[in-house]
Amino acid sequence: MSEASFSQWLRERCADEWDAVVNHPFATAIIEGRADMRRYLEQDFQFVDSFTALLGAAVACADTLEARVPYARFLGQVATTEEKTYFHRALAELGGSATPRLEPATSAFRNLMDEVRRSQDYASIVAVLCVAEWTYLGWASRAAEPYTASWIHREWIELHEGPEFREWVAFLRGELDRIGDARLEGTFRRAVELERGFFDMAAG
Known part of the structure; x- marks a missing residue:
């Protein structure tokens, strides 16, 4: 392994x-304000329950109090604040459904979240959370201010960019660096592949 972090x-x-x-x-289309967001957000909303449960598992399985606190804080934000509100507003604007038929790409990623949650393996939980959040920071950070005038696209970018979200991703990366080992490569890679599959679905 090189001098790079884990x-x-x-x-x-x-x-x-x-x-x-x-x-x-599709990420570029979001940044430019021209992506068709209805199907994408319908499907992304289906992750909220599994993602919330995965955060809860991270709180339970973390090995230190210092690690538990950021998960608990972010869990509260997901459950009660901007992102949940955003989904309801955006789906109402777009005429989307909160309970659509699940696409295979959505089911596959939810299954991975549920699998690592049931495993109660903290390192695997962190790996999946890190991919989900770090990849979104990756594409959202490509956007240059001022963001697109379309509020649906602009607010989605803002939810995944900015000092607080960067700090959250840095925490997840730091936990991977602290506790990770090479056995996580398969889980990490699988999560990345599923993220790509989800974007492919959205663009299709």
Whole structure:
């Protein structure tokens, strides 16, 4: 392993897939305010329950109080504040459904979240959370201010960019660096591949 951090090493091990997510044409369309967001947000909303449960598992399985607190704080934000409110407002604006038929790409990623939650393996939980959040920071950070005038696109970018979200991703990466080992490569890679599959679905 090089002098790079463990999280950086994991990213480099699946660099092609990672770059395909961060630079995905659908992500670019979001940044430019021209993506068709209805189907994408309908499907992304289906992750909220599994993602919330995964955060709860991180709180329970973390090995220190210092690690538990950021998960608990972020869990409260997901459950009660901007992101949940955003979904309801955006789906209402777009005429979308909160209970659509699940696409295979959505089911596959939810299954991974549920799998690592049931495992109660803290390192695997962190790996999946880190991919989900770090890849989104990756594409959202490509956007230059002022963001698109479309509030649906602009607020989605803002939810995944900015000092607080960067601090959250840095925490997840730091936890991977602290507790990770090479056995996580498969889980990390699988999560990245599923992220790419989800964007492919949205663009299809």
